[in-house]
Amino acid sequence: METVLAAVRVASSKTEIREFPMPEIPRDGALLKMEVAGICGTDVRLYREPPSSAPVIMGHENIGYIARTGSEFTRRQGFKEGDLVFLEHYVSCGQCEWCHLGQYRHCENTDWRYNPNAIRYGYTSAEVAPHLWGGFAQYVYVPWNAVIHRVPKGVTPELAGLATPMSNGIEWSLFDGGVSYDSTVLIQGPGQQGLSQTVVCKQAGASLVIVTGTSRDGARMEVAKALGADYVIDVEKEDPLAHIKEITGGRGVDVVLDCTAGAGTFPILLGVEALKRRGGTMVVQGEVAEFPNFPIGRITAKAITIKSARGHSFKACELALQQLASKRFPLEKLTTHRFGLKDVDLAIRSVGGQGVPGVVHASLMPWE
Ligand SMILES: [Zn+2]
Numbered sequence: 001m002e003t004v005l006a007a008v009r010v011a012s013s014k015t016e017i018r019e020f021p022m023p024e025i026p027r028d029g030a031l032l033k034m035e036v037a038g039i040c041g042t043d044v045r046l047y048r049e050p051p052s053s054a055p056v057i058m059g060h061e062n063i064g065y066i067a068r069t070g071s072e073f074t075r076r077q078g079f080k081e082g083d084l085v086f087l088e089h090y091v092s093c094g095q096c097e098w099c100h101l102g103q104y105r106h107c108e109n110t111d112w113r114y115n116p117n118a119i120r121y122g123y124t125s126a127e128v129a130p131h132l133w134g135g136f137a138q139y140v141y142v143p144w145n146a147v148i149h150r151v152p153k154g155v156t157p158e159l160a161g162l163a164t165p166m167s168n169g170i171e172w173s174l175f176d177g178g179v180s181y182d183s184t185v186l187i188q189g190p191g192q193q194g195l196s197q198t199v200v201c202k203q204a205g206a207s208l209v210i211v212t213g214t215s216r217d218g219a220r221m222e223v224a225k226a227l228g229a230d231y232v233i234d235v236e237k238e239d240p241l242a243h244i245k246e247i248t249g250g251r252g253v254d255v256v257l258d259c260t261a262g263a264g265t266f267p268i269l270l271g272v273e274a275l276k277r278r279g280g281t282m283v284v285q286g287e288v289a290e291f292p293n294f295p296i297g298r299i300t301a302k303a304i305t306i307k308s309a310r311g312h313s314f315k316a317c318e319l320a321l322q323q324l325a326s327k328r329f330p331l332e333k334l335t336t337h338r339f340g341l342k343d344v345d346l347a348i349r350s351v352g353g354q355g356v357p358g359v360v361h362a363s364l365m366p367w368e
């Protein structure tokens with residue numbers, strides 16, 4: 001019997017390599033041979049604090065070659081064997097209001113927070129047949145309702161592994177934050193997400209991009225500058241608000257993007273004060289469960305719009321792939337590390353700041 005190797009999260013911060021049967025591909029399904037699974041801050045959190053005790057093949061930022069297809073799959077989706085694709089982690093129902101609006105990331109079929117049987121790559125239990133629901137594996141199962149994008153010619157699988165942070169960058173800064181020509185932007189956090197936003201904001205015409213980080217982020221701050229950040233601020237070495245006010249002549253910025261991890265309430269409080277006097281926009285990730293003394297008065301006095309960062313749309317993914325294909329920014333500075341399947345544990349810990357130092361974006365290569 002043909003088998004597939006996968007790294008399975010079996011408990012908090014614990015991974016096992018397991019074998020799964022090669023799935024039968026139905027007429028309306030396909031099989032993806034994995035090339036690269038990107039690892040992000042969400043993986044770090046889900047690995048440390050799994051939302052359930054079920055065994056899960058993690059990996060939700062998946063690039064690979066279509067290896068097998070059913071005839072009906074090719075008819076519906078247009079993809080054939082040999083195509084290099086970016087597989088979104090959302091698996092839509094195709095019937096609900098959100099799906100019809102093209103906002104399938106909100107579809108209940110893929111919303112693990114509300115639906116215990118949701119199908120989402122990197123989240124769904126490996127006990128659910130045909131088991132291959134995550135990218136930390138040699139193959140991934142692709143049902144008829146998967147959302148797939150063609151990787152443009154000239155983009156390597158490793159570079160394409162940036163499609164998710166880049167598409168989030170487009171969704172959050174352009175579509176949610178409204179960043180465009182001459183915008184002034186504060187990006188908090190110089191990880192792969194903040195660096196992707198830096199590129200997107202520069203490409204969109206922002207006249208000022210300020211990136212904040214901590215003393216640990218020295219190498220990432222250099223990458224931020226190489227990608228076009230006008231200023232980088234170490235919030236541990238200097239008063240970030242005073243510096244932002246100085247840079248902007250006291251005016252503040254138009255848009256604040258929170259790309260921090262584990263920074264508590266600090267980024268929101270800084271963001272509120274760093275925004276311009278009236279009508280700024282802040283895009284938040286809402287990491288903190290509670291927010292004592294939330295400055296609701298300041299927010300309404302300044303007429304701040306708060307938007308929630310919630311993944312990406314189809315359009316954002318397509319634009320992200322075009323950005324990667326344009327070679328306009330030295331994005332290879334982001335793809336710093338590669339790990340093999342047996343090193344999933346080390347890879348996730350390294351993205352979380354433990355393990356291998358200096359990681360910006362880690363690529364999990366399931367065949368290495
Ligand atoms: Zn991710």
Ligand SMILES: [Zn+2]
Nearest residue numbers: 093096099107
């Ligand atoms: Zn739906």
